[in-house]
Amino acid sequence: MVTATAALLVAASGLAVVTAMPSGAQQPPKPEAASPEAALAVAAGPGSQVRERPGGGPVTFVGTPAGEAIDVAGAGGSPRAAAQAFVEEFGAAFGESRPARDLTVDRTRAMGAGGRSVHYQQLESGVPVVAGELNVQVAPGGKVRSAAGELSVGDPVDAAPTVTASAAQETAVRSVAAEADADPGLLAASDPALWVYDPSLIGDPGARRLVWRTEVHSDQVLVRADVLVDARTGEVAATFQRVMEAKNRQVCDSNNVGNAGFTCPSASAPLARSEGGAASPVADVNAAYDGSGATYDFFFTRFGRDSIDGAGMTIRSTVRSCPNNSVYGCPMQNAFWNGGNALTGHMVYGQGFAVADDVVGHELTHGVTQFESDLIYENQSGAINESMSDIFGEFIDQTDGLGTDTPDVRWLMGEDVPGFGAIRDMEHPPNFNNPDRMGSPLFYTGALDSGGVHINSGVGNKAAFLLTDGQTFNGRTVTGIGLDKTARIFYEVNTNILTAGSDYAALGAGLVQACNNLVGVGGIGAADCQEVSDAVLATEMLGAPPPANDDFANATTITGTTGSTTGSTATATRQAGEPNHSTLSTFPSAGTASIWYKFTAAATGTATVTTCGSGFDTILAAYTGSSVGALTRVTDNDDADAGACANTLQSRVAFNVVQNTTYRIAVDGYGSSKGAVTLNWTLPAAATPTGVSGTVTETGTGTPVPGAMVAVLNSSTFAAAGGGVADGSGNYSAQVPAGTYFLYLLDPSGTHAAGFFGAPTLVTVTNGTMIDRDPTMAPLLGAVGGTITEDGTNAPLSTGWAVALSAGGAPETAAQANGSGQFTRSGLPAGGHRMVFLDTTGAHRPEFFDNSPGALGSALVNVTGGATATANASLATQATTPGGALLTGTVTESGTGTPLSGVLVVASRASDFGFAVAGTTNGSGQYSLNVTPGQDYKLQFVDPSGLHDMEWHDNQPYFGIADAATVTAPTATNAALDRRNGSIAGTVTDDVSNQPVPNAWVLAIGPTGIAGGTATAADGTFTITGLPAGTYRVTYADPAGGRTQEYFDNSPTYDGATPVIVTGGATASANAALHHP
Structure with missing residues (x-):
């Protein structure tokens, strides 16, 4: 057994820490029966640390104090030999029982203080494991100083694929194309290779499996991603982005040509400046050239690094780029490192982004990270990847003499981007809604942003600021050690300690170890390492983030008649307004760290919930209510007095529940007790349904x-x-x-x-x-379709438009003809409609159906539900309006300012109201009509989607051409169209219990009947959308719960209802509390 002086296993911040003997104690001999973890702690010696996975398990880090080494049998030879001796002796502590077979060296790197870092790739039956890596740091003389990484453990996967490599390749391309909304023909994929994927190594749930790994890329589309395709089912298991939003230099210029490739150099991005070449007349070219040179110089002068890959690769940049599928528009409002190898990896900038030297340094540092730790761009490893780029981007910005470096912007990222400005604040990350510590409520644990890679970069950014400048933060005072020392420590951890799946706990431990390894280099001393430790503790890196169900609003749903689940309160917190969960105790005895569960009773009866099997002194409470500050306690218990864990420190509650009522369960600990939770439940079963x-x-x-x-x-x-x-x-x-x-x-x-x-x-x-x-329901909406041709020749008019009007002449919707002159517009109410046809070029006279010059005398097109009525038109030619002047402007949505694309803009002569020319707005809401200089016009705006009201300039209704304002060409005229429809929203509750009523019907009744409706959600909320502006009566019915129907506001009849007024683009409120008969 291991003696108390040899090793002590304790829980700290959700991580199991093996703390070796205090410094100065005599080291006893290694115990015969010691666990691998304890044996490693003894070998590491006094003052060292051994860190395990959260909840216990294989080691993920071991590190010794400055100048010390791990006691390894057979060490002392070459770095590779010493590292091999270490993994063969202690590989089991990291979870690898056959290190000689399943750990292979794939690279070594020189360490800042001398010696080498030896990088191992884990294999399973000869197949590499994604993020299964181990870095062993060997000091001069073959002394093993530290080791960091995480290895996959578990039953071996079946190594025989049933999906072919080519099929996986096709799946990967289709998946990335769909994600990027791109043409699959523009993408290519590398030859797939078999890997083993263990999601837990990057902080994701899921089982280990065999995958095909391939990189999907393009030189025309803004995509580069590693795709893992399950080699046995063919489904996409994971996608990791390689496009990261980053002295032999080449700069190419795409000149803002839309949908162009960005390979440098290429036909769409010709070479604009190369190493030693003259300055370009294009500012972006020179900025990229200067910024990439500053980045090269920073890494070379401080660390001897020769370019991005450390081997002299050409630093290529493409400026003023507008990739094929860019969601950032053209000019592209972003910059990114397009990862690849030394031949293909390069920088791509939208216009103006290369001017910001911190952006240049940021993106190129993504390249450095790719060639070193290769942090996977997902979850915490991706956040560290982003933070590394922010840190070195700012360090380059603060030392290169370029850009703005005044104290007020010194720690802002991207402050020099024209028209865009800063995107992150490294000194105060919450200013941009980024967390500055792991326990921050801003720490993101969802799936967006690749698991929060940009959001959660704030933790690493804050640590770098604290180390550089110093500050009292989160109860700890950190004295700054300066930029040069901080940069060296972060560079050391990125190049020699971190692995692809490293999380913030690994970064925290790695920063301290990097400092220990660098003592005596670049002026770094033991006192500096204490500041590093304080910065790590201040930002809570060594503590896992709160559990997903830490807050009431994120309660975990439990289902089924009986069941059990596990969780942990090790890093849980207490919300503002949260009640004490024990009526027998007061705070803090009544608990300080809770997690939440919930269920909706399937039937009326008795529910029993316990924490039997949990690893600490628990408290259990049950509530009803929709927010943490408005709870009704049902029951609570500290120590169970019945059931399987009676007379223990675990808890049990049994209480009556009502069908369809939602109950909230809080699990807390007595006093400061925290730990692993086992929650067990027995709930009343739903009766056999009848209906x-x-x-x-x-x-x-x-x-x-x-x-x-x-x-x-x-x-x-x-x-x-x-x-x-x-x-x-x-x-x-x-x-x-x-x-x-x-x-x-x-x-x-x-x-x-x-x-x-x-x-x-x-x-x-x-x-x-x-x-x-x-049942079946007869449709009430139909469509109008037809063909627009030229009178006499029957040539189709692809520039033709068909505008549908009500029988009274109000514009409803519109459709443009295709290349064959054909059009179809659906969604028209059954009944008579008038149709007007026009040619946007003005080369043909507009007319009404059927061949009428005006509304008077036009024929109605009768639409029936579920059918398409036919309305053809043959337009006579007319003299076109002489051009020479432009009518331009922007069409937006009133109130929001959102640009409206596809809006039909019609110019009519002010002299006789005759049609002149028409056009449509582009993606930015802009239009341009070529008309006669000096001529007066009236402008009409029609949204073909029908979502906005048609109007004449300036804000006149559809019948107001005579009152419309006159514009003289050339001129710029903007329009803001009113939203045609609005919404009604609210919450339906029970009048007695004040609990939400789910599945209640809510109907909006207009002048002609029911105009819209919906059913309430589980929390009783509802929203009825798509309601034309006007006045409505709202009625509420509870067909399942038997509550009395009523009208807003608390009226039993339609006549007594309070009208609800809906305006376009707005949401009216209409709550209700339903009564029981």
Whole structure:
């Protein structure tokens, strides 16, 4: 056994730490039966640290104090021999029982203080493991100073693929193309290789599996990604981005040509300046040249690094780039390092971004990281990747004499980008909603931003600031050690300690070890390493972030009649306003760190929840309520007095629950107790359902009708006994007692006719049975289609437009003809419509259907639901309007300022209101019409989507051409179109319990009937969208819960209802509290 003086296992900040003997103690001989972890702690000696995975398990880091070494049998030879001796003796501590077979050296690197860092790649049956890596740092003389990394453990995967490499390659290309909204033909993939993927190595859940790994890339599309395709199922297991938003230099210029490739040099990005060449007349070219030179000089003069790869690679940059699929527009509003190898990796800048020297240094540092630790661009490893680039980008910015370096912007990232400005603050990360410590509420644990790679970079950024300048932060005072020492320590950890899957705990331990390894180099001393340790502790790197269910709002849902799940309160926190969870104790005895669970009762009965099997003194409490500050306590317990863990320190609660009510469970610890949680539950089972279910489809087409409401009416009284709402596939379910019923259907979207199922048809429901009935609904919307041609020649007019008007002449929607002159516009209400046809070039006279010069005398086009009416037009030629002057402007949405693309802009002569010319707005909402200089015009704006009201300049309605303002060419005229539709939102609660009412029906009734509706969500909230501006009555019904129907605001009748006024682009509020009969 291991004696107490040899090693002590303790829980600290969610990490298991093996703390070796205090400095000065005599080291005892290694115990015969010591665990691999304890044996490693003894060998590391006094003052060293051995860190394990959270929750215990294989070691991830071992490090000795400055000048010390790990006691390794057979060490003392070459660095590779010493490292091999270390892994063979202590590989089991890291989880690798056969290191001689499954750990292979793939590179070594010179360390800052001499010696070599030996990098091992883990193999499984000869197949490499993604992020399964170990770095062993060997000082001169073959002394092993430290080792860091994480290895995959578990049963071996089946190494025989059933998916071919070519199939995986095709899957990877399709996946990346879909993600990037790009043409798959513009992408290519490298030859796939087999790897083993263990998601836990990068902080993701999931099982270990065999994958094909391939890089998908393009020289025209802004994509480069490592794609892992399951080699046995063919599904995409993971995607890691290689495009990261980054002295032989080459600078190429794409000149803002849209949809161009960015390979440098190439036809679309010709060489504009090379090493030693004359300055370019293009400022961006010179800025990229100077910035890449400053980056090269920074790494070379301080660390002897020869370029990005350390082997003299040409630093290539493409400026003023507009890649094929860039979501950042053109000019592109971003910059990125396009990872690859020494031949293909290079920088790509949108216009103006190369002017910011910290941006240049940031992106090129992504290249340095790629050739060193190669941190995977996902989760915490990706955040460290981003932070490394921020740190060195700022260090370069502060030392190269370029850009702005005044005290107020010294720690801002991107402050010199024209028209864009800073994107992160390294001194105060929360100023940009980035966390400055691991326990910050801003620390992001979701899936967006590749797991928070940009957001969570703030933790590393804050640490670098603290080390450089110093500050009292989070209860710790850090004295700055200056830029040069800080840069050397971060460079050392990136090149010799971190591995591809490293998290912030690894970075924290690695920074301290990097400093220990560098004592005596560049003026670094032991006192500096204490500051490094303080900065690591201040930013809480060695403590895992709070659990996902730390806050009430993020409670983990438990389901099923019985079940069990695990969690941890080791890093949990206490929310503001959170109650004490034990009525027998007060704070802090009543708990200081809780996690939350929730369930919705499937039936009325008794629920039992316990923490039996948990590893600490727990407290358990049950509540109802929708926010942490407004909870109603149901029960609580500290120490169980019954059940499987009676008379222990675990807890048990048993309480009555009501069907469809949501309950919240808090797990806390007595006093400061924290640890591993096991939550067990037994919940009342739902009764065998009785009622009606089926699928609602459209008459004639069989298309599902999502959102359709099916009311189940008593056959004698026609009172609602229950109801259901069709899901996205048209499926509905309504539970009602046994009996006879009629089904009544309505579509709150207004696109299908309401009515009874059948004639009506009686539906008989028997106890314990769900009767299947599949109603159909007749469509109320149809379409108009036709062909626009030239009169006399029948030539199709691809520049033709068809505008649909109401019978009274109000514009509704519009459609542009295709290359064959054909158009179709759907979504028109059944009934008569007028159609007007025009040619945007002005070369043909506009006309109304059927061949009428004006609305007077035009024929109605009769639209029927579910059908397409035909309306062709043959336009006569006319003299075109002489050009020479431009009418320009921008069309936006009123209130929001959002640019509107595709808006039809029509210019009519002010003299006779005759049509002159028309055009459409581009993606930025801009238009340009070529007209006669000095001529007066009236401008009309029509949104073909129908989402915005048509208007004449300046803000006149569709019939207001006579009152419209006149513009004289050339001129710029903007327009702001009013949103045609608005919304009604609110919350439906129970009048007695104040609890939310889920699945209640909410209908908005306009002058002509039901205009929209929806069902409430689990929290009782609802939003009815797509309502034309106007006045509505809102009614609420609870077909499943039996509460009384009412109208807003608390009226039993329609006549007594309070009107709800909806305005375009706005949301009106209409809450309700439903009564029981």
